[in-house]
Amino acid sequence: KAGVTQTPRYLIKTRGQQVTLSCSPISGHRSVSWYQQTPGQGLQFLFEYFSETQRNKGNFPGRFSGRQFSNSRSEMNVSTLELGDSALYLCASSPRQWPNEQFFGPGTRLTVL
Amino acid sequence: TQLLEQSPQFLSIQEGENLTVYCNSSSVFSSLQWYRQEPGEGPVLLVTVVTGGEVKKLKRLTFQFGDARKDSSLHITAAQPGDTGLYLCAAVSSGSARQLTFGSGTQLTVLP
Numbered sequence: 001k002a003g004v005t006q007t008p009r010y011l012i013k014t015r016g017q018q019v020t021l022s023c024s025p026i027s028g029h030r031s032v033s034w035y036q037q038t039p040g041q042g043l044q045f046l047f048e049y050f051s052e053t054q055r056n057k058g059n060f061p062g063r064f065s066g067r068q069f070s071n072s073r074s075e076m077n078v079s080t081l082e083l084g085d086s087a088l089y090l091c092a093s094s095p096r097q098w099p100n101e102q103f104f105g106p107g108t109r110l111t112v113l
Numbered sequence: 114t115q116l117l118e119q120s121p122q123f124l125s126i127q128e129g130e131n132l133t134v135y136c137n138s139s140s141v142f143s144s145l146q147w148y149r150q151e152p153g154e155g156p157v158l159l160v161t162v163v164t165g166g167e168v169k170k171l172k173r174l175t176f177q178f179g180d181a182r183k184d185s186s187l188h189i190t191a192a193q194p195g196d197t198g199l200y201l202c203a204a205v206s207s208g209s210a211r212q213l214t215f216g217s218g219t220q221l222t223v224l225p
Contacts, residue, residue: 004155042215042217042218043203043215045212045215056212090155090156092155099205099213100205101161102146102148102156102158102213103158104148104155105155106153106155107154
């Protein structure tokens with residue numbers, strides 16, 4: 001089975017812009033979760049989508065949003081980018097609803113200038 | 114929100130040495146997962162422990178879940194350079210509002 005894929009792998013944006021990241025889960029996995037990883041805060045949960053509905057949400061501002069399509073692919077959007085949004089954004093899929101075992105993609109490295 | 118503490122934060126050892134990484138909390142967990150993350154990649158699930166006192170082995174890696182399900186350890190025997198990476202524990206909280214919380218990680222470097 002192919003693993004979780006994320007695009008793009010690297011992204012550079014400037015403050016105030018918005019960005020959309022994409023994630024394709026492992027075939028058959030209906031749960032897709034998004035995480036932010038930074039050296040200072042570690043790995044933090046953003047939200048989870050299961051069957052096209054957001055089922056769980058972490059403690060992030062409303063600038064961070066997402067959606068899931070009928071084929072389980074997911075997108076995450078960050079609006080009005082801030083310098084502190086620079087991070088590795090990881091997508092993870094699972095055959096069961098969060099918070100069970102997570103199968104991570106390689107991540108998207110976002111740099112905000 | 115439960116807090117997961119991992120120790121040590123950094124560990125640099127020579128090939129062939131043994132090591133233990135710890136994951137501790139004051140909260141009781143429903144289950145605990147261990148992941149390894151290599152540079153430029155996402156974390157990869159190594160094991161899940163569910164029962165208090167449970168011990169699982171994965172080749173040279175031994176994982177133990179504390180009897181009270183508040184802590185866990187990862188022991189590596191005869192470490193190899195390929196073991197280098199960031200080791201993360203992640204705990205599933207017990208109760209109705211289940212959450213998955215990641216520890217801050219242990220960065221392991223095994224020198225040849």
